[in-house]
Amino acid sequence: MSIPVTTSKTIAIECLRYNPESDTEPRYQTYDVPYTDDMSVLQGLQYIKDHLDGSLTFRWSCRMAICGSCGTMLNGVPALSCESFLRNYWPDGVRVEPLVNFPIVRDLVIDQTDFLHKLDTVKPWLIPREPRVLADGARPQTPAQMDEYYQYSQCINCLLCYAACPQYGLTPGFTGPAALALLHRYNADSRDGGTAERMEVINAEEGVWSCTLVGYCSVVCPKGVDPARAINQNKINSTKDYFAHLLMPRGREVP
Amino acid sequence: MKRSNKPIFWSLFGAGGMLAALVGPMLVLITGLLIPLGLLLPTGTMSYDRMCAFAQNAFGKAALVVVISLFLFHGCHRLYHCLHDVGVHVGPGVKAIFHGFAIAGTVTAIILVGAIGWAG
Amino acid sequence: MTQRTYVRPTAGWWRRNGHYRAYMLREASSVFVTAYALVLLVGLARLAQGRAPFEAWRAALATPWALAFHVVALGFFVCHAWTWFAVMPKTLPFIRMRGRRVPDEALVAAGACAAVAASLLLFLAVWWTRP
Numbered sequence: 001m002s003i004p005v006t007t008s009k010t011i012a013i014e015c016l017r018y019n020p021e022s023d024t025e026p027r028y029q030t031y032d033v034p035y036t037d038d039m040s041v042l043q044g045l046q047y048i049k050d051h052l053d054g055s056l057t058f059r060w061s062c063r064m065a066i067c068g069s070c071g072t073m074l075n076g077v078p079a080l081s082c083e084s085f086l087r088n089y090w091p092d093g094v095r096v097e098p099l100v101n102f103p104i105v106r107d108l109v110i111d112q113t114d115f116l117h118k119l120d121t122v123k124p125w126l127i128p129r130e131p132r133v134l135a136d137g138a139r140p141q142t143p144a145q146m147d148e149y150y151q152y153s154q155c156i157n158c159l160l161c162y163a164a165c166p167q168y169g170l171t172p173g174f175t176g177p178a179a180l181a182l183l184h185r186y187n188a189d190s191r192d193g194g195t196a197e198r199m200e201v202i203n204a205e206e207g208v209w210s211c212t213l214v215g216y217c218s219v220v221c222p223k224g225v226d227p228a229r230a231i232n233q234n235k236i237n238s239t240k241d242y243f244a245h246l247l248m249p250r251g252r253e254v255p
Numbered sequence: 256m257k258r259s260n261k262p263i264f265w266s267l268f269g270a271g272g273m274l275a276a277l278v279g280p281m282l283v284l285i286t287g288l289l290i291p292l293g294l295l296l297p298t299g300t301m302s303y304d305r306m307c308a309f310a311q312n313a314f315g316k317a318a319l320v321v322v323i324s325l326f327l328f329h330g331c332h333r334l335y336h337c338l339h340d341v342g343v344h345v346g347p348g349v350k351a352i353f354h355g356f357a358i359a360g361t362v363t364a365i366i367l368v369g370a371i372g373w374a375g
Numbered sequence: 376m377t378q379r380t381y382v383r384p385t386a387g388w389w390r391r392n393g394h395y396r397a398y399m400l401r402e403a404s405s406v407f408v409t410a411y412a413l414v415l416l417v418g419l420a421r422l423a424q425g426r427a428p429f430e431a432w433r434a435a436l437a438t439p440w441a442l443a444f445h446v447v448a449l450g451f452f453v454c455h456a457w458t459w460f461a462v463m464p465k466t467l468p469f470i471r472m473r474g475r476r477v478p479d480e481a482l483v484a485a486g487a488c489a490a491v492a493a494s495l496l497l498f499l500a501v502w503w504t505r506p
Contacts, residue, residue, distance in 0.1 A: 020378040076391055103380035111380050147476065148469065166395065169385040170339065204256035209265075212336050212402075213462050216394045232466045235265060242262035275408055276456040276486075281494035283411060283452050285501055287445025291437040298437075299506045303429045306422055319419055323412050330409030337402045342386055360416055367416075370423045 011035040011086050012093030013044050015056060018104050026104065028095075029053075035086055041094060042070055042081040045108075057107040065222055068158035072108055073097040078160035078220045099163035115159060118175045121201055122183035127194030145190040152185035152230055154223040161217035161227050167210050174210040175201060177217040177227035184230035199241055208234045264332050264354060271329025274322065282322070311374040319368055324361040331357040401458040407451040410444070460486030 010032040018026040031048045042060055049056050061067040063082045070081040075095050086094070102110035161177035168174050175183075183202065187195045201207045211231045218228040289296045299305070309315035335353040339345045389395040421432040435441055463486050464479035471477065 018381055020380065023381075026381060026383075100383060101385070103382045105378070105380055144471070144474070166340065166385070166388050169388055170342070200256055200258075203258045205259040205261065206256060207259070209259040209261040212340070213465065214395070214398045215462060215465065216398075218465075219394060226465075229465045232462075233468050235262075235466065236468075239262040239266055242258070245258070271408075272455070272459055275452065276459040277490050277493040278497050279408070279411075279452040280449060280456055280490075281497045283445055283449045285498065286415075287411075287436065287448065288442065291433075291442065296501060296505050300501065301433060302506070303422070303426045303433075305506065306429065310419070310422060319415070323416050323419070326408050326412035326415075330405045330412060333402055333405030334409060337399075337405065340389065340399070340402065360412065364416060364419060367419045367423045 009035045009090075011044070011090050013041075013048065013086075014093065014095045015045075015048070015108065016095075016097040016104075017056075017107055019055075020106060030093075033086075035090060037085075037087040037090070039086045040082050041072070041074060041079075041084045041086055041089075041096065044086050044094075045081060045096065055107075057109055059109055066156060068156035071099050071158045071160050071163065073100060073163065078163040080158060080160070080222050083222065099159055101163055101165070101169040102159070110159075112159065114172065115157070115162060115176065115179070118179040119157075119182065121175065122179050122186075123194060123198055124179075124182045124186060126186060126189065126192050127197060128191070129193030139191050141190055148190070149185045149188035152181050152188065152225055152227075155181055155185070155225045155227075156223055158222065160220045160222065161225075164214075164216040164220045166214055166216075167212060171206075171210050173206045175204075175206050177231065178225075180208060180211075180234070181225050181227035181230040184234060187234075199238075202234050203238050203241060208232070208238055211235075264328070267325065267328035267357075268332040271325035271327070271332075274325050275329055278322075279326070307371065308374060310368060310371045316368040316371075320361070320364045323364045324357070327357040327360040328354075401454060404451040404455040404458075407448040408455065411448050411452075414444075456490055457487075460490065 012030050013033050014028050014030040016026050017023075017029045031052050033044045033047050033052070035044075040063075042063060045056065045058050046060075049058075058070070058072070058081075060070040060082065062069070065080050065083040068080075071078060072081050073079075073096070074081070074084055075089070076097075078099060081096070096108060098104050098108045098110045102112065102114070105111050155178055157178060159178065161181075162168050165174075165177055168176050180202075183198050186192045187198060203209075208231050211228075213228060213232055215228045218226045221227065285296065286301065288294070290298060290300050292298075310319060331353040335345060335350060338349065343349075389399045418429070418432050421428040460483050464482040467482065469476050470482070
């Protein structure tokens with residue numbers, strides 16, 4: 001990207017650096033980046049990589065808050081670097097770190113393997129109530145039916161909520177906000193019949209019961225998913241299921 | 256994955272929390288500040304004779320046990336989570352201590368309202 | 376991952392921003408909910424023991440320490456009530472009236488009103504039966 005030669009303002013971007021081949025622990029490195037007030041933090045990082053230090057490593061893709069790749073900690077707050085602007089950190093500058101609660105692979109890149117595994121456990125796909133063929137046609141939904149799950153379907157898997165969630169940091173076995181929100185997204189979809197199959201995850205300590213409603217996940221979510229709500233609604237469902245199981249122990253799950 | 260037993264304690268936590276949210280502040284205000292200071296309500300509102308009469312009828316007994324028990328279940332459940340949140344390693348033993356404390360408090364309250372007897 | 380990843384410690388997480396500190400304050404209210412329940416339990420025990428022990432407990436309630444405790448407890452109970460209703464909508468499924476979703480703010484307001492009403496009822500009940 002080109003910076004107009006007339007700009008004389010710079011902003012300090014302090015990045016966490018970690019090279020697994022040579023470092024035993026992370027360090028910080030500050031870069032003075034030419035600043036215009038329309039630059040995103042991502043553009044700042046790209047300037048560093050293109051002009052100042054090609055070794056700086058970070059993830060990005062769409063530049064428009066839909067791919068979920070560019071999650072970072074900006075001054076300790078989980079945010080997407082592509083939709084965070086340097087003007088909000090000018091003139092003091094910004095400290096850029098990889099998302100907390102995840103192992104650091106290199107510089108600003110984290111290891112997402114745990115999340116991908118958690119996502120698998122919630123069966124994030126439509127499980128039909130009975131077998132269907134193409135000839136059966138489309139499944140219409142009323143606006144009200146779609147409204148039940150729509151906001152939960154907006155998740156871009158950016159992992160800001162995992163960085164926000166202290167319970168995920170304290171209990172790494174916790175399924176976590178995004179995975180549980182996606183679990184609820186499918187349970188709440190009128191086309192889905194898989195709630196019973198997903199109850200095992202909900203009912204476990206690693207399911208909804210590790211959540212203490214800190215609520216910060218919903219605050220940082222860039223897409224308005226509100227994972228806190230998805231999880232805590234299911235505490236009531238899990239409780240109903242628990243007592244149903246207690247009274248009818250032959251495993252008849254409450255739908 | 257193993258089914259968690261949290262629902263039992265969470266239900267009690269929730270009931271206690273709702274009760275504490277609805278009447279907790281006013282209870283503290285009345286019993287802890289207004290009556291002892293004689294503000295708006297005379298200090299004799301909680302005299303021995305009046306409290307005996309209160310504790311000797313069914314409503315009074317129920318109110319005392321319910322408030323004490325649910326507040327304890329709510330508080331103990333949250334305190335246990337507080338310890339976990341600040342990084343203390345809390346295993347099933349610690350969990351048993353906290354919830355056991357609430358159960359013990361409940362049993363004590365029931366025994367005490369029984370010991371106070373009935374009016375007349 | 377074949378290379379050596381770095382895991383950062385979580386200790387002190389709750390000091391890192393205002394949301395976390397507010398959460399810990401809310402959770403800390405449980406100290407005073409428990410303590411107040413114990414005050415009532417002790418009072419109940421003194422009541423069962425007889426006139427003199429109960430009157431001693433009643434006198435203790437009027438001491439500066441007890442009054443200070445109750446002022447702080449009142450603050451934490453109000454904090455509990457406020458935060459309880461603030462998060463209540465998150466625990467409920469979407470509620471629809473006349474086809475539209477009831478906004479969270481309405482649910483919080485309803486809860487707060489219920490608390491005010493319950494508190495008033497309690498006060499009036501004690502007021503009307505005062506000696």
